Amino acid sequence: MNSLNIIEEKRQGIQLKLDSLKTRLERNKLGQFSTPIELSNSILSYTKHFFHKDSKITFLDPAIGTGSFYSALLKNFPLNKIDSATGYEIDLHYALESKELWRESKLDYRIDDFCKAEISSNEKYNLIVCNPPYVRHHHLNGQKKVLQENAVKSSNIKLSSLAGLYCYFVAISHKWLDSDGIGVWLIPSEFMDVNYGKEIKNYLLNKVELIQIHRFAPEDIQFTDALVSSAIVIIRNKKPTTDYQVNFSFGGNIETPLMSNSIKRSDLEKESKWTRFPQKNVRDSSNHSMLSDFFAIKRGIATGDNSFFILAKEEINRLNLPLEHFRPILPSPRYLKETEILSDENRNPIIEQKLFVLDCKLSLTEIEGRYPSLYSYIQTGIEKGVSNRYLCKNRKIWYAQENRESSSFYCTYIGRSNSKNKNTFRFILNHSDSIVSNSYLILNPKDKLKSFLSENIENKRLIYDALNSILDSQLLDEGRVYGGGMHKIEPRELSKVNADVIRNILK
Numbered sequence: 001m002n003s004l005n006i007i008e009e010k011r012q013g014i015q016l017k018l019d020s021l022k023t024r025l026e027r028n029k030l031g032q033f034s035t036p037i038e039l040s041n042s043i044l045s046y047t048k049h050f051f052h053k054d055s056k057i058t059f060l061d062p063a064i065g066t067g068s069f070y071s072a073l074l075k076n077f078p079l080n081k082i083d084s085a086t087g088y089e090i091d092l093h094y095a096l097e098s099k100e101l102w103r104e105s106k107l108d109y110r111i112d113d114f115c116k117a118e119i120s121s122n123e124k125y126n127l128i129v130c131n132p133p134y135v136r137h138h139h140l141n142g143q144k145k146v147l148q149e150n151a152v153k154s155s156n157i158k159l160s161s162l163a164g165l166y167c168y169f170v171a172i173s174h175k176w177l178d179s180d181g182i183g184v185w186l187i188p189s190e191f192m193d194v195n196y197g198k199e200i201k202n203y204l205l206n207k208v209e210l211i212q213i214h215r216f217a218p219e220d221i222q223f224t225d226a227l228v229s230s231a232i233v234i235i236r237n238k239k240p241t242t243d244y245q246v247n248f249s250f251g252g253n254i255e256t257p258l259m260s261n262s263i264k265r266s267d268l269e270k271e272s273k274w275t276r277f278p279q280k281n282v283r284d285s286s287n288h289s290m291l292s293d294f295f296a297i298k299r300g301i302a303t304g305d306n307s308f309f310i311l312a313k314e315e316i317n318r319l320n321l322p323l324e325h326f327r328p329i330l331p332s333p334r335y336l337k338e339t340e341i342l343s344d345e346n347r348n349p350i351i352e353q354k355l356f357v358l359d360c361k362l363s364l365t366e367i368e369g370r371y372p373s374l375y376s377y378i379q380t381g382i383e384k385g386v387s388n389r390y391l392c393k394n395r396k397i398w399y400a401q402e403n404r405e406s407s408s409f410y411c412t413y414i415g416r417s418n419s420k421n422k423n424t425f426r427f428i429l430n431h432s433d434s435i436v437s438n439s440y441l442i443l444n445p446k447d448k449l450k451s452f453l454s455e456n457i458e459n460k461r462l463i464y465d466a467l468n469s470i471l472d473s474q475l476l477d478e479g480r481v482y483g484g485g486m487h488k489i490e491p492r493e494l495s496k497v498n499a500d501v502i503r504n505i506l507k
């Protein structure tokens with residue numbers, strides 16, 4: 001075994017040992033999921049093609065961990081081509097042993113927070129390869145202000161407060177990348193579709209040259225222990241002057257993708273959902289209708305504690321609670337078999353699981369006088385701390401729900417694309433007064449559709465059939481995908497779905 005293989009074997013041993021000494025929660029906090037060596041090798045082997053054979057490499061990994069990318073650099077580039085190599089690691093737990101491991105190599109292993117590190121004059125790198133920590137924005141509290149300032153200083157990117165830590169790594173690294181230098185980012189593909197990714201996409205299109213985005217198939221999770229779908233983004237630090245083609249590849253690995261296609265930079269400027277590429281072509285954005293022309297779309301209600309607020313009819317009877325202070329609510333999509341919800345004489349749904357949500361606008365004193373049983377039930381909520389939950393305590397009356405009208409049309413919010421022959425999202429036609437929880441979206445007809453619907457019940461069915469005729473792929477195009485093949489569609493995204501089928505009916 002050569003010395004490189006020996007040290008790589010040792011590194012993997014250290015990685016396993018150090019990972020096992022931390023809980024999953026601890027590793028989540030700093031996004032500590034090591035990059036599999038096969039993936040690092042395939043990235044570094046691919047990266048070679050962006051350098052002239054005589055170029056000398058100055059390498060930086062801003063989140064180096066035990067050094068999977070550095071190990072792959074040594075394997076894929078001749079030693080005499082590597083001029084310098086630097087790595088940053090914030091956590092002593094990984095840093096101490098890793099620094100020791102690489103002590104006799106060229107690597108300058110720095111134990112520091114990369115996002116706050118000072119760059120010395122003349123310090124630039126022509127190859128940055130990084131798998132930054134995937135830490136979501138709500139775990140960045142307390143650091144966001146400094147991160148945002150440093151991102152602006154380095155690259156003038158003003159990141160949204162919803163951006164995850166990996167976006168800050170991309171932004172802050174900009175000033176470390178030499179002109180014409182190559183940046184390779186292994187990051188969640190989420191930025192390609194969601195709102196907080198806009199600033200990153202703008203950076204990729206306007207401040208540097210975007211060479212390639214390779215997206216792994218969502219079912220093919222790169223890190224056995226982190227549930228995200230990943231992409232490799234390759235850039236060159238060169239301001240674009242003309243339009244050019246960006247290579248989008250998908251599936252397999254970056255060296256042998258399952259498919260690829262070139263998309264013009266000017267087309268990417270217009271498209272908000274980049275994960276459609278390379279499987280699909282540039283969208284025709286000509287004059288078509290959108291669902292928002294016919295519906296106001298909102299999420300269903302967030303109760304703050306479904307187990308306290310949502311009760312089965314039998315339970316309400318058993319506790320002798322007044323049904324008039326409850327509203328019918330559909331069970332979560334998992335438990336709803338019906339796609340058309342019929343209604344009984346009280347406008348309650350005729351379905352197997354009859355559920356009701358507490359929604360009472362009376363004061364506690366009034367309740368105490370008029371409904372002692374409801375009063376005691378509410379007291380149990382106070383004792384269990386339900387009234388103190390974030391959503392509840394921010395409501396005017398903690399046991400009254402947001403005002404949401406029931407609607408004739410709902411759509412499920414989450415779905416899986418890998419279930420055979422089934423659409424990822426389901427539309428529901430509702431004839432009852434049932435409202436829905438936030439596992440659904442509510443489609444409230446706007447005026448021009450409302451009058452059509454009021455003509456007769458068949459019109460409702462026509463519109464429902466039209467919604468169902470929208471292709472699954474059109475919904476997936478607007479929604480977002482997560483690791484493991486899970487899809488979500490937000491109200492704003494569903495609003496943008498092509499609705500020419502409805503326009504044609506109203507014509």
Ligand SMILES: C[S@@+](CC[C@H](N)C(=O)[O-])C[C@H]1O[C@@H](n2cnc3c(N)ncnc32)[C@H](O)[C@@H]1O
Pocket residue numbers: 030031032033034035036062063064065066067068069088089090091094112113114115131132133134
């Ligand atoms: C996704 S892992 C990448 C590991 C590395 N590619 C490997 O496999 O050896 C991210 C690493 O970044 C480190 N990290 C998190 N925040 C950091 C920061 N602000 N500065 C430097 N390193 C950081 C974590 O401790 C973790 O080791």
